[in-house]
Amino acid sequence: MSTDTTLLADHVCLITVGDAAALDRRESIAGEQLRDALLSTSDDDDVKAIILAGLTTGRFAGLVGPQDAHPGTRASYSGTRGLHQVVTYCKKVVIAEVDGQVGPTASALCLAADFVVSTSQSTFASPFSVPEANYPLAVLTMRANRTKAWMFRGGELDARSAYEAGFVNELVPGKSLRQATTDLGRRVALMPLDGLTVSKMNIGAAFDVIGVGREFDATEASVAAGGASW
Amino acid sequence: MGRPRWGNPESVASARSQVLLDIDAGGGIAWITLNRPEKRNALSVPMRDRIADLFDQLAIDDRVRVIVIRGNGPSFSSGNEINEDWGQRGPEYKRFTVTHAYRYSSELTWGRTSFSQVIARSPKVVITSAQGFCAAAAYFLLAAKSDLVVVADDVKIGALEARFLGPASSVASLNLNRAIGAKAARYSGYTGAAMNAHDAYACGFACHVSPLADLQVDTARIAAEIAARPTAELSRLKARVKGGDSLMDNNVPVVSGLLASHFLRSHSDEMSFWKAVKEGGVGGALKQDKARAAASGGVSS
Numbered sequence: 001m002s003t004d005t006t007l008l009a010d011h012v013c014l015i016t017v018g019d020a021a022a023l024d025r026r027e028s029i030a031g032e033q034l035r036d037a038l039l040s041t042s043d044d045d046d047v048k049a050i051i052l053a054g055l056t057t058g059r060f061a062g063l064v065g066p067q068d069a070h071p072g073t074r075a076s077y078s079g080t081r082g083l084h085q086v087v088t089y090c091k092k093v094v095i096a097e098v099d100g101q102v103g104p105t106a107s108a109l110c111l112a113a114d115f116v117v118s119t120s121q122s123t124f125a126s127p128f129s130v131p132e133a134n135y136p137l138a139v140l141t142m143r144a145n146r147t148k149a150w151m152f153r154g155g156e157l158d159a160r161s162a163y164e165a166g167f168v169n170e171l172v173p174g175k176s177l178r179q180a181t182t183d184l185g186r187r188v189a190l191m192p193l194d195g196l197t198v199s200k201m202n203i204g205a206a207f208d209v210i211g212v213g214r215e216f217d218a219t220e221a222s223v224a225a226g227g228a229s230w
Numbered sequence: 231m232g233r234p235r236w237g238n239p240e241s242v243a244s245a246r247s248q249v250l251l252d253i254d255a256g257g258g259i260a261w262i263t264l265n266r267p268e269k270r271n272a273l274s275v276p277m278r279d280r281i282a283d284l285f286d287q288l289a290i291d292d293r294v295r296v297i298v299i300r301g302n303g304p305s306f307s308s309g310n311e312i313n314e315d316w317g318q319r320g321p322e323y324k325r326f327t328v329t330h331a332y333r334y335s336s337e338l339t340w341g342r343t344s345f346s347q348v349i350a351r352s353p354k355v356v357i358t359s360a361q362g363f364c365a366a367a368a369y370f371l372l373a374a375k376s377d378l379v380v381v382a383d384d385v386k387i388g389a390l391e392a393r394f395l396g397p398a399s400s401v402a403s404l405n406l407n408r409a410i411g412a413k414a415a416r417y418s419g420y421t422g423a424a425m426n427a428h429d430a431y432a433c434g435f436a437c438h439v440s441p442l443a444d445l446q447v448d449t450a451r452i453a454a455e456i457a458a459r460p461t462a463e464l465s466r467l468k469a470r471v472k473g474g475d476s477l478m479d480n481n482v483p484v485v486s487g488l489l490a491s492h493f494l495r496s497h498s499d500e501m502s503f504w505k506a507v508k509e510g511g512v513g514g515a516l517k518q519d520k521a522r523a524a525a526s527g528g529v530s531s
Contacts, residue, residue: 135474211477
C-alpha cells in the first residue's frame with residue numbers, strides 16, 4: 001500500500017503511510033515513497049504543517065537489515081536526502097499522529113518530527129535499533145539519562161511515560177486524535193509562512209551546532225561500512 | 231618513568247579494601263562497591279585511582295557487559311575526601327601552585343584518562359545505584375557519568391560542596407545540563423540544594439526509584455535485564471553513545487572550577503570552611519554552616 005497525500009485543511013497537509021511495517025523491513029520503495037511525499041509537500045508554498053499518520057504497525061517482529069547492503073536502500077533511509085534527515089530538517093512543521101503500537105522506525109520518525117500527538121493507549125518501540133535514530137536529538141528531546149535508559153533497557157515506552165519524558169506533546173482519547181492533530185496543524189497554519197520558514201531554518205542550524213547533522217553523517221558512513229550488520 | 235601517585239601510606243594501603251570488586255561472570259555484571267561506610271564512602275585520591283584502574287581492567291574483560299557502582303552503608307558517597315590535604319599535596323610542594331592544581335584537577339576530571347572520564351568513556355554500560363547522600367564529586371563525577379542511575383527513596387543528590395568550596399562544577403557541566411536540564415543544573419549549583427528521589431526521577435536524572443530495602447534487588451534486576459542483551463548490540467549502542475557524546479561535547483569537562491578551588495578564600499562575612507574543619511572536623515564545619523544558614527533565615531540542605 002503506497003503513501004497517500006491529501007489536503008486536510010487550509011495549509012495543513014496529511015501524509016498517510018500505507019505500510020509502516022515496510023519501513024521496519026527497510027524496504028527501499030517504502031522509504032522512497034514517504035521521503036518523496038515529504039519533500040514535495042515541504043516545497044509547496046500552500047502548506048505550512050504536515051500531519052504524518054499511519055505510523056503504527058502492530059507488534060514489532062524485529063528489524064530486517066541485510067537490504068542495507070544495497071546503496072538505494074541506504075540512500076532512502078540513511079542518506080542526506082534519506083527519510084530520517086528529510087523529516088528532521090523538513091522545511092515545514094511535521095506533526096506525527098500516533099494511535100497504537102509504533103515500531104522502531106516510526107519511533108525514530110516521531111523523534112525527528114516537530115510534534116507528536118498520541119492516543120493514551122499507544123506504545124513506542126525503542127528507536128535505537130534503527131541506525132538513524134539520532135542520539136543528540138534524543139538527548140535534546142528527552143534528556144541524556146532517559147535516552148540512555150531507553151537505549152540500554154530497550155522495550156516499549158507507553159504513551160504516558162513518553163509524554164512525561166517529553167517525547168510526546170499531547171495525549172488525547174482515540175476518537176479525538178484526528179481532530180487534535182488537525183487543530184494543532186491549524187494553529188501552526190495561522191503563523192506567517194516566512195516566519196515559519198525562518199524558524200525551521202534556524203532550528204536546522206541549531207541542530208547542526210549540537211551535533212545532529214554530524215551524527216547523521218556518521219550513521220550514514222557506518223551503515224555503508226557495516227551494511228548487513230544492522 | 232611514571233609519576234608517583236598521590237596519597238599517604240595509609241590511604242594507599244586502604245584503597246583496595248575501600249573499593250571492592252565482585253564479578254558475576256555468568257551474569258555479565260561487575261559490581262564495584264565503595265566500602266568506607268564510616269566516612270560515608272568519601273573518595274580519597276587512592277580510592278579514585280583504584281576505581282579508574284578497575285574500569286580499565288573491566289573495559290577489556292569480555293565476561294563483563296554491565297558495571298554497577300554502589301556504596302556500602304547509609305550513603306552512596308559524600309563526595310571527595312576533604313580531610314586529606316586538599317588535592318593530596320605532595321611533600322615536594324611547598325605551596326599550592328597552578329601546576330599542582332592542574333595535575334590534581336586534570337587527574338580528577340578533565341584529563342582524558344582521568345577518574346571521571348574513564349567512567350564516562352567506558353565501553354561497558356555503567357549503572358550507579360545510590361542511597362542516602364550522593365553528593366559533590368559522587369554526584370557530578372560519578373553518578374552523572376553513568377549511563378543509568380537507580381536511586382533509593384531516601385537519596386539526597388546535589389552539589390553540596392558549593393556551600394563551602396566555591397564553584398559547583400555541576401553548573402557548567404554540559405553532560406549534567408543535558409541530563410537534568412539547564413535550569414535544574416543551575417539551581418543545583420547556585421543553591422547547593424539536594425534533589426530528593428522524586429526530583430531526580432522527574433528531571434530525568436534517575437531512571438528508577440526503589441524503596442531503600444529493595445534498592446539492591448531492583449538494581450540487580452535492571453543490570454541483569456541489560457546484561458542479557460547480546461554483547462554486540464550493547465557494544466554498538468555504547469559506541470553510539472560515545473560518538474554522540476563526543477559530537478555534543480558532553481564529556482568536555484569544566485576546566486576552571488577545580489583549578490580555582492585551590493586558591494579560593496572566604497569573604498569576611500562567610501564561614502571559613504577550612505578553619506572550621508581544623509576546629510571541629512568536617513562534621514563540625516557542616517553543623518556550623520547549617521547553624522549559620524538557620525540563623526540567617528536561609529535553608530541549608
